[in-house]
Amino acid sequence: MSASGLRERKRQRMYQVVSDVAIRLFLEKGFDAVSVAEVAAAAEISKPTLFRYFPAKEDLVLHRIADHEGEAARVVAAAEGGPVEALRRHFLEGLERCDPVTGLNDDPRVLAFHGLLYETPSLVARAHTHQERSEAALAEVLGAIWTRGSRPGRSWPCGGSSRWRTGVGSPPGSGWRTYGRTRWRRRSGRSGGWRPGCRRAFGAHRAVIRGNKFN
Numbered sequence: 001m002s003a004s005g006l007r008e009r010k011r012q013r014m015y016q017v018v019s020d021v022a023i024r025l026f027l028e029k030g031f032d033a034v035s036v037a038e039v040a041a042a043a044e045i046s047k048p049t050l051f052r053y054f055p056a057k058e059d060l061v062l063h064r065i066a067d068h069e070g071e072a073a074r075v076v077a078a079a080e081g082g083p084v085e086a087l088r089r090h091f092l093e094g095l096e097r098c099d100p101v102t103g104l105n106d107d108p109r110v111l112a113f114h115g116l117l118y119e120t121p122s123l124v125a126r127a128h129t130h131q132e133r134s135e136a137a138l139a140e141v142l143g144a145i146w147t148r149g150s151r152p153g154r155s156w157p158c159g160g161s162s163r164w165r166t167g168v169g170s171p172p173g174s175g176w177r178t179y180g181r182t183r184w185r186r187r188s189g190r191s192g193g194w195r196p197g198c199r200r201a202f203g204a205h206r207a208v209i210r211g212n213k214f215n
Contacts, residue, residue, distance in 0.1 A: 015053055019064060023060070023116070025038065026060075026061065039060065062123070068101055072087055072138045076141045
């Protein structure tokens, strides 16, 4: 392994270790009750070093799901068929394997993490920032697809890419966040009842864009 590859592995390991230490403390004491200095001490690093890896306290928690940022855009960019169907398939596959990020996972550790995330206002706000960036990335990909296949006289679907980021036009790829939040709040146990709801949600998105390039 090259020196640069080794450095990157050590860097990623530092991210993981510090995030795990922080989340353990937050779960034990509460997010607001634990200072960044306390996290740094528990992780055996200096406070300035911690901030080089995590610019904000909230990032210590959001790191656990950071790799999902922009996921919908990546799925659509790599898809051979229609974007909505690609997102639907990707989301349902995640539900089938009980991917923690979907909310369909009753492991106590996953439920505890969701509780920490959704009960802490500053973490919810930070998660929304991640979501907005993901939706903007998806809108960019959809816009590129539409531009490549557009014909004179046809307008951008749903009235413009911004519509995909707000209201009923929000991307179906962001649905896992809403589903995960709802699942945590209900804590109703694992059930097959999620399938019809997911199909209805994606059917609604398909209906909104029916008749244009993204159908």
